[in-house]
Amino acid sequence: MPPTIIALIGADGQLGTDLAERIPRESLRALYYPAFDVTRPDAAAEVLRALRPDVVINTAAFNRVDECEDKIEEAFQVNAFALRGLSRVCVELGATLVHFSTDYVFDGRKGTPYVEDDVPCPLCAYGESKLAGEHFIQALCARHFVIRTCGLFGKAGCLDKGRNFIQTMLDLAGQGRPIRVVADQRVTPTSTEELADNVLALIPTKAYGLYHMTNEGECSWYEFAVAIFDLIGQRPDLAPVASGAFGRKARRPAYSVLENARAKTLALPGFSPWREALARHLGRS
Numbered sequence: 254m255p256p257t258i259i260a261l262i263g264a265d266g267q268l269g270t271d272l273a274e275r276i277p278r279e280s281l282r283a284l285y286y287p288a289f290d291v292t293r294p295d296a297a298a299e300v301l302r303a304l305r306p307d308v309v310i311n312t313a314a315f316n317r318v319d320e321c322e323d324k325i326e327e328a329f330q331v332n333a334f335a336l337r338g339l340s341r342v343c344v345e346l347g348a349t350l351v352h353f354s355t356d357y358v359f360d361g362r363k364g365t366p367y368v369e370d371d372v373p374c375p376l377c378a379y380g381e382s383k384l385a386g387e388h389f390i391q392a393l394c395a396r397h398f399v400i401r402t403c404g405l406f407g408k409a410g411c412l413d414k415g416r417n418f419i420q421t422m423l424d425l426a427g428q429g430r431p432i433r434v435v436a437d438q439r440v441t442p443t444s445t446e447e448l449a450d451n452v453l454a455l456i457p458t459k460a461y462g463l464y465h466m467t468n469e470g471e472c473s474w475y476e477f478a479v480a481i482f483d484l485i486g487q488r489p490d491l492a493p494v495a496s497g498a499f500g501r502k503a504r505r506p507a508y509s510v511l512e513n514a515r516a517k518t519l520a521l522p523g524f525s526p527w528r529e530a531l532a533r534h535l536g537r538s
Contacts, residue, residue, distance in 0.1 A: 256280045260304050260348075262289060263312035267417060268353065270409035271449040272310060282306060286313065292330045294338030301342050308456055309343055310351040311336070314383075318357070321379040322502040328378055333385035340393035349396045351456065356403040356440065356467075358384045361506025366471070368514040369401075369463045377503035387463070398455060399463045400448075403511055404477075406534060407445030418442070419534070422478050426489040436475035436493030439508045441467040444530035447522070454521045465511035468527035480528055484537045 256279045263269040264283035273283055282304050291297055291313045301309065315321060315331035336352060343350040357380035358373040375381045390397045406417045425432045443466070451466055472480070475493040482489060496505065513524065524530075 257308065258282060258304065258306045259308045259310060260284055260301060260306035261310045261312070262291060265409070266312050267405060267407045267409045268445045268448060269312045271407055271445045272312070272452070275449050275453055291335035291339065294335065294342075297335075297338060298342040298345075301346065301348075305346060306348050308349045308351060309339060310452075311339060312353060314353070316355075316379065318377060318379045318505070319502045321382065322377065325378045325382075328382040329385060332379070332382035333389060336386040336389040337393065340390050340397070343394050343396070347396075349398070349456065349459075349461075350390060350394050351398045351400070351452065352386065352390055354387050354399055354401045355380065355383045356401060356509035356511055357506060358387070358401065359506050359509055361438075361508040364508055366510045366512035367465070368512045369465055376506060379503060391463070396459075396461055398452075398461060400452060400455075401463070401465050401511055402443050402448060403467045403509060404440045404442040405445050405448070406442055406531070408534070409445075418474070418477065419481055419531075422481050423485075426482065426487055429489075431490040431492070432478065433492055433494045433498065434475040434478045435496045435499070436473045437496050437507055438505055439471050439473050439510055440477075441469070441471050441510050442477050442527045442531060443467040443524075444527075444534060446534075447524050447530055450522045451516065451524065455516070455519065458519055460519060462515065464515050465513050466516055466524070467511050467513065468524045468530050470526045470528070471510040472527065477527075477531075480531060481535070484532055484535050 259280050260282045262284045264273045315328045321328040360374040406419050
């Protein structure tokens with residue numbers, strides 16, 4: 254049997270790095286921006302036709318949430334319209350499309366973990382653009398996995414944002430600066446290593462559809478910061494604040510915890526509690 258060919262878009266990003274490390278070398282076809290640009294559908298389709306992948310994994314995203322409010326067209330080009338093109342070429346090639354969405358498709362009013370059947374209601378342009386991308390895939394490409402996740406952290410850091418939350422906290426502490434962290438938004442920090450393991454186990458099941466995939470449990474961003482510094486034994490000048498203190502342009506859900514309801518029906522590796530994943534990430538497990 255020839256190897257399964259997997260085209261990985263954004264192979265040098267935070268999640269892409271962990272996926273690339275787990276995909277066998279003979280299967281991996283790594284694609285990088287700007288040589289491969291999802292917003293250029295004709296050029297992207299030409300590359301994929303040449304590769305003839307069995308699976309296309311898309312990790313590309315415009316995820317600078319506040320910037321999306323000023324650059325709505327760009328956000329929709331990357332997070333939505335690009336998925337229209339990818340969906341169509343995947344159908345043409347008979348390939349499976351794997352795409353990552355976000356907890357920000359919800360408005361946070363539910364107050365208990367969201368399952369896949371809950372009705373989305375995004376509060377900001379970022380969430381709107383990601384939800385539109387979901388709809389393109391679901392309408393155009395039957396062989397798809399749309400995976401909503403939350404609060405990613407990994408060793409590679411986030412290319413689009415420059416750094417992830419953990420890196421930001423450690424940088425601020427290293428500079429000796431006061432650290433103020435939002436305490437009224439509840440999320441689930443999620444390890445990109447565990448996410449990659451579960452995604453690659455999900456693909457061969459062919460149980461196509463929408464999935465929530467995060468680590469277990471929940472916390473505020475402030476509680477996440479407290480846990481980081483507790484694990485490394487630092488005591489910086491850290492204090493909780495309300496989300497309104499930063500005057501951000503984009504509205505964020507106050508509660509966007511996801512429940513991995515559908516993933517738990519399959520024989521996947523599963524996710525550990527977020528504190529355990531954080532401890533392993535920091536080398537404190």
